[in-house]
Structures are given as C-alpha cells and as structure tokens.
Amino acid sequence: MANVTLRNVRKTYTGGFEAIKGVNVDVADGQFCVLVGPSGCGKSTLLRMVAGLETVTGGEIDIGGRVVNQVEPADRDIAMVFQNYALYPHMSVFNNMAYGLRNRGMKEAEVKTRVDEAARVLELTPMLERKPRQLSGGQRQRVAMGRAIVRQPKVFLFDEPLSNLDAKLRIAMRVEIRKLQRRLNTTSIYVTHDQLEAMTLADILVVMNGGQVEQVGNPLAIYEKPATTFVASFIGAPPMNLMSTRIDEIKSQLGAGEAGILGIRPEDFVITEQTPAGGVALPLTVEAIERVGAETFVYGSRAQDEQRVAATPGELPPGEVIVRIPGSEAPPIGQKIRVAAVRNKLHLFSGDGRTRIE
Numbered sequence: 001m002a003n004v005t006l007r008n009v010r011k012t013y014t015g016g017f018e019a020i021k022g023v024n025v026d027v028a029d030g031q032f033c034v035l036v037g038p039s040g041c042g043k044s045t046l047l048r049m050v051a052g053l054e055t056v057t058g059g060e061i062d063i064g065g066r067v068v069n070q071v072e073p074a075d076r077d078i079a080m081v082f083q084n085y086a087l088y089p090h091m092s093v094f095n096n097m098a099y100g101l102r103n104r105g106m107k108e109a110e111v112k113t114r115v116d117e118a119a120r121v122l123e124l125t126p127m128l129e130r131k132p133r134q135l136s137g138g139q140r141q142r143v144a145m146g147r148a149i150v151r152q153p154k155v156f157l158f159d160e161p162l163s164n165l166d167a168k169l170r171i172a173m174r175v176e177i178r179k180l181q182r183r184l185n186t187t188s189i190y191v192t193h194d195q196l197e198a199m200t201l202a203d204i205l206v207v208m209n210g211g212q213v214e215q216v217g218n219p220l221a222i223y224e225k226p227a228t229t230f231v232a233s234f235i236g237a238p239p240m241n242l243m244s245t246r247i248d249e250i251k252s253q254l255g256a257g258e259a260g261i262l263g264i265r266p267e268d269f270v271i272t273e274q275t276p277a278g279g280v281a282l283p284l285t286v287e288a289i290e291r292v293g294a295e296t297f298v299y300g301s302r303a304q305d306e307q308r309v310a311a312t313p314g315e316l317p318p319g320e321v322i323v324r325i326p327g328s329e330a331p332p333i334g335q336k337i338r339v340a341a342v343r344n345k346l347h348l349f350s351g352d353g354r355t356r357i358e
C-alpha cells in the first residue's frame, strides 16, 4: 500500500518566505492526485518536498505508512517525471531508461526485461536505439516516463510534464498518462497550472492558492460546488461570472442587505425573456462574440441604467458577463439581450469570497 499523507506540511524558504502554510492532503493507494493553482501558489514546492528535494519546515509527509521527512530521495521509493525530461543526450533511449536501474546494481537480464516491458507499454520499442535528439517531443516525454516506470516505484510524481508540448500533443499525452496510470495503478501526484488538465486527470483534485489548500475533492464535485470565489473562477473555462449582490434577495437567512457574491457559470445562462422563479435575469448588451464551433461565447456588458430588473438580486454593478450558448446561435454585436439562470444554478458566496453560502 502506498498512500501519501501530508499532515500540516509547512515550508519556509531561507530568507523567511513562507511558501507552504500548513497543507493537509490524503492520497489513497492507487489514486491520481493533481495539485493545481496559479503560478507561485507553491505546488512545485509541495511536490519537491514529497520527493525529498526540499526540506520540510513543519508537519509530516507519510508515504505508505512511513514518515519520510528525514529519508533521502533515493530511499523514498518514488519516481519523478519533469517537464524538461532531463534525458541524457548522448545515450540511446534504451540506456536512458536503463541508467537508474544499472546504477542500483540491478542484473542486466532484469534491466532488459524491465526496459523492454516499459518500451512496449509506451510504444517505444522501435526507437530503443535512437538518441533523444532523434525523437519528437512527445516521444521524449514517453522516454522520461519510461525511466520512471522501470523503477516500479510506489509513487509517481509529475512536475508539469506536458508543458513543453504543443496543444494537440498535450491532449494526446494527457490521455496516455491517464491510461498508463490506470493500468499500473500506481499512486500519483501531478502538478499543473492547467485547470483542464487537472480536471481530466484527477481522481482527487487539490486547488492551491498562496501556499494553502482552497479545496480538495473529486473534480466534478469541485466544479459543481466551488468552496470559494477563487476556486469558482480558477476551475472552469471561461470562468464563472461573479457579481456582487445583496444576499437577502436570494436568500433570506442572512442579514437583510448583507453584501455577497453571486456566481453563475457561462453555460448556465440561457437567452430568454422569461425570468425563472427564484432565478436571476440580466439585460445585456452584446459586446463581442467568439464562435468556436460547437459553442459560442457571448461577451455582454451590463449597462448602468439597466442594472435593476425584476428578480435581479439587488444592485448589480456594471461589468462583463460571459454567456455560453450553442454554436448555431449568435446575436449580433450591439444587440440588447436578456439572459437568465435558474435558481439551482446560482452559486452564492460571502462578500469576501471565502465562504460558500450555497
């Protein structure tokens, strides 16, 4: 069993900068955990601490029931895949994959069995004698994964492994990594700043911000019920529309007139003259249209003099609203439209955005 547990993990860099401010995460055996968040939120620091490449300032890192804070990286039974592949340019694909095993003194027959098996799984068999420069970016990335696989570690750690690949290859490799992980069933922790990659890969998603965990859970559950406005706007593209509102008109249990933030995802709006009971309607002026085939994004502005309509929650300030509609529809620029969202598609947060009300 190789569950990974982070208990109140902290990191203060020399100089005093606190990069990780007490993180708790539980990754069960065989699970694929993705750490996602904006640049500088601390996800690489956290991963490097699990790998043993950074010291831990506070808390515990537990791999398979053993606290590894003081254990050398080589003795943690983990294998890491980096974004820059870190392949040896003068070595063949075979030797790149075999290097770590030979270094540990493994018998050549066993080395060959493991490398051949990894090459088969990764479809690299015809390329075993090539040098890295004779490979495409995607193939190099597969070699980097091959080096991790042959070790048969308890845990895979991935640090933005796809960020050097073009968009199409990223998607293909994303699917490959997921299939591979399902097949090998090895506990994995994967760092990315790409929320789509995070959503599609994760069994368990950890959304980080400023050295702290904003939310942990199943990706779809997080999408459906983001805990904070940070998560609401980070997960989902285009992001959730957030508008300041007065909560009492939507939900009476809070103090009358208390300020809150109303969130509505672009796909939860429809263009309609109706106002759904308990829902929200907004008049918009179409400012821009993006047609991307199956769907169209409408960028609308709420005009100042139009902010109050029936069932509209309080005083909505002017601002941009993104609406996603089917690709076959597209209102002309400048047209005034009315969009509405039903009651159960509304997300309501406290005024500071830190608490989900419903």
Ligand code: ATP
Residues within 6 Å of the ligand: 013, 014, 015, 017, 019, 037, 038, 039, 040, 041, 042, 043, 044, 045, 046, 193
């Ligand atoms: P990115 O997506 O840009 O790689 P990240 O979420 O992985 O970002 P980290 O690399 O973990 O972020 O960095 C977290 C914070 O710690 C950043 O503010 C960074 O400047 C700081 N930091 C990282 N390494 C060091 C270091 N060696 N000394 C001091 N501060 C550091």
